[in-house]
Amino acid sequence: MLSKFMALAAATLVSLPVSAFPAAAHTxxxxxxxxxxxxxERLPAASESRDxxxxxLFTHWVDADAR
Structure with missing residues (x-):
């Protein structure tokens, strides 16, 4: 009986994300x-951020001209 309950619970959890959103939301x-x-020209441009x-962290990069 417990295994049937577990199977039903698992099936419900798996199907929830699929049925929670209407298909029209993904048009x-x-x-x-x-x-x-x-x-x-229509691509957005932003200032460079090096945050x-x-x-x-990139020790495998070689700076051949040592800049």
Missing amino acids: PAAATTLPLTTAV GYHRD
Whole structure:
């Protein structure tokens, strides 16, 4: 009896994430065809941020000109 309960509980837990969201929520946006230059111009640009970057963590990178 306990194994049937466990199987039912497992099946319920597995199916919850699938049934919790309606299929319409995953409808992809309509595709748009653009010339490459226009598409590149529309890409968002931001200032460079090196927060969290530490060069010492990448010891396999070789700086051949020692800059």
